[in-house]
Amino acid sequence: MPIFDFPLEQLKAYQGQTPRPSDFDAYWTKALKELDAVSLKVELDPVDLGEPGTEAFDLWFKGVGGARVHAKYLRPKGASAKAPAIVEYHGYSGNAGDFSDKLKWVKLGYSVFSLDCRGQGGQSQDVGIPVLNSLRGHIIRGIETPETFMFRYIFLDCVQLIRIAMEQPGVDPARIGVTGGSQGGGLSVAAASLEPRVARCASCFPFLSDYRRVWDLNTSGAYEEIKDWFRRFDPLHQREAEVFTRLGYIDIQNLAPRIKGKVLMSVGLIDQTCPPSTVYACFNKIKAEKEMMVYPDFGHEGLPGWSDAVFKFLAAMR
Numbered sequence: 001m002p003i004f005d006f007p008l009e010q011l012k013a014y015q016g017q018t019p020r021p022s023d024f025d026a027y028w029t030k031a032l033k034e035l036d037a038v039s040l041k042v043e044l045d046p047v048d049l050g051e052p053g054t055e056a057f058d059l060w061f062k063g064v065g066g067a068r069v070h071a072k073y074l075r076p077k078g079a080s081a082k083a084p085a086i087v088e089y090h091g092y093s094g095n096a097g098d099f100s101d102k103l104k105w106v107k108l109g110y111s112v113f114s115l116d117c118r119g120q121g122g123q124s125q126d127v128g129i130p131v132l133n134s135l136r137g138h139i140i141r142g143i144e145t146p147e148t149f150m151f152r153y154i155f156l157d158c159v160q161l162i163r164i165a166m167e168q169p170g171v172d173p174a175r176i177g178v179t180g181g182s183q184g185g186g187l188s189v190a191a192a193s194l195e196p197r198v199a200r201c202a203s204c205f206p207f208l209s210d211y212r213r214v215w216d217l218n219t220s221g222a223y224e225e226i227k228d229w230f231r232r233f234d235p236l237h238q239r240e241a242e243v244f245t246r247l248g249y250i251d252i253q254n255l256a257p258r259i260k261g262k263v264l265m266s267v268g269l270i271d272q273t274c275p276p277s278t279v280y281a282c283f284n285k286i287k288a289e290k291e292m293m294v295y296p297d298f299g300h301e302g303l304p305g306w307s308d309a310v311f312k313f314l315a316a317m318r
Helices: 024-036 099-107 150-167 183-194 211-217 221-233 240-250 252-258 276-283 306-315
Strands: 042-047 054-062 068-076 083-089 111-115 171-181 200-204 262-268 290-295
Touching: 024 150, 024 240, 054 099, 054 150, 068 099, 068 150, 083 099, 083 150, 083 183, 099 111, 111 150, 150 171, 150 183, 150 240, 171 183, 171 306, 183 200, 183 252, 183 262, 200 306, 211 221, 211 240, 211 276, 221 240, 240 252, 252 276, 262 276, 262 306, 276 290
Parallel strands: 083 111, 083 171, 171 200, 200 262, 262 290
Antiparallel strands: 042 054, 054 068, 068 111
16 A cells, blocks of 8 residues: 555554644633524525425524524425434535535435535635635634634534524434535534534544644645745744644644544545544544544545445434
């Protein structure tokens, strides 16, 4: 097997390199209190899918900071008994996808919610006013004032959508599953960490983990914005320790120990976008029941059998 990262046995013991800020718990306690003050009131705009057994909606809610946040919402028509729900998160720069992509969950009797991350490829509003670049670079948005980290807002939106899902008719709040790949995988971990009532988390090669290790590996792609920030604003790396400590607030490996529900995760051992060591940094810190599906010959791409495994894992909530 080609190796560009640690060998598998070392990966299984790896604990990550990005520092955990000393006030990490207080940071997220404060953030969640801020979220608690935001109303769960939603707007539902019906969408006709031409599928008589399904009700579909554009769902809108107010997020932290006043952003108008969008999600897609489907549910079985006329269902009265409480049933599970799925909350989906998309990849970096993407969006919630098509309504029809989610019908498999409705056929199980589930409700399904799919978030548009603010400021990316969907309809959610980005109300941030960055001092630095806004063309790209959500990881470093807010680096000067961590209370305004873009991913702090997005993580809280993920939690808010779960709370909204729990309030909808026909949803059993004790049977909520979250899922996604890449950024969506990272957001699934963050959501399950910050909302411990989540019952199951299916995370495919999660993004947003162990930023220091990513920088050491000099990977390209989405994480390259960290290197870009240093090149533009700290070329001599005089603030290196400070910057990576601040990034620790939005590093999912530092959130992972808070997860209470069951976790299914996948990793490609030649993934140079979300390197295997960064995935294991997160996975190894999860204390709840967990399973890793290892793909030795795969990178950041479709993983054969993964979708079926996720379906079976989340269908077990019935």
